[in-house]
Amino acid sequence: MEQPTKPPSSKPPQRDFLTHLETYLAKRDGVDKLLKISRYAAKLILSSSSLPLSPSQKTHLKSFESSVGLSRKAFRLGKFIQDVNSLRNSVIDSAQDLILIVLAYGGEGVYYFIEQYVWLVKSGLIDGKDLIFMQKISAWCEFLGYFGSVGLKIRELKRVGEDERCLVSSIRVSGLRGIGCEEDRMRLRKVREKKMLKRLSVVQDLADGLMALADIRDGKGRFTGPLVLSSAGLLSAVISTHKNWLSC
Structure with a gap:
């Protein structure tokens, strides 16, 4: 059999x-x-x-x-290129998206760029007469970058929440009709994992933003x-x- x-x-x-x-x-x-x-x-x-x-x-x-x-x-040498490419490849749907994207990737990119100068000063290769001023600019750019990043992630969390609700509704309807919905359950699990990681990212950005604010x-x-x-x-x-x- x-x-x-x-x-x-x-x-x-x-x-x-x-x-x-x-x-x-x-x-x-x-x-x-x-x-x-x-x-x-x-x-x-x-x-x-x-x-x-x-x-x-x-x-x-x-x-x-x-x-x-x-x-x-x-x-972090050259890491600012990652933010340059993120700016180039960003999909902008509204003026609010544009502002948050410029803050998130622009602020972080400038921060990483200035960090290269700070590293060269602290390693003793170049004179550091402007170090305090540059570190202040770096801290402001880092803080603005985290502000924009938190805004983007909160908007994405809303979209993920909508996907989660749609999948839950689909699974309920399928269950009432006696139709298998294993594929939807797998998708729901992945959406919830994504949602949890996104929430952790927001907490991480808030913690890093607090340290940047302390530097300011x-x-x-x-x-x-x-x-x-x-x-x-x-x-x-x-x-x-x-x-x-x-x-x-």
């Missing part, structure tokens, strides 16, 4: 961990985000009063944090304490590492 065929599994096949890790570390963003975790973990330890550190340990951690920060700037205000004002900023940086690093891990 012929056995009934099983429906294909909706779960993606498991990948070998070491192969996945090799692919992740081969990407610039993969290494950069691991460095970001290391840097803000060190900052968090330094800013926490619950961990007693000797003067020697504090000196080593501060040196490590500074060195990792400089290394991350080196990893020179660490003054509310929510600019070392513990708050280091926690925000570590949260952003973990979220971006998770997203990059899933995408590779």
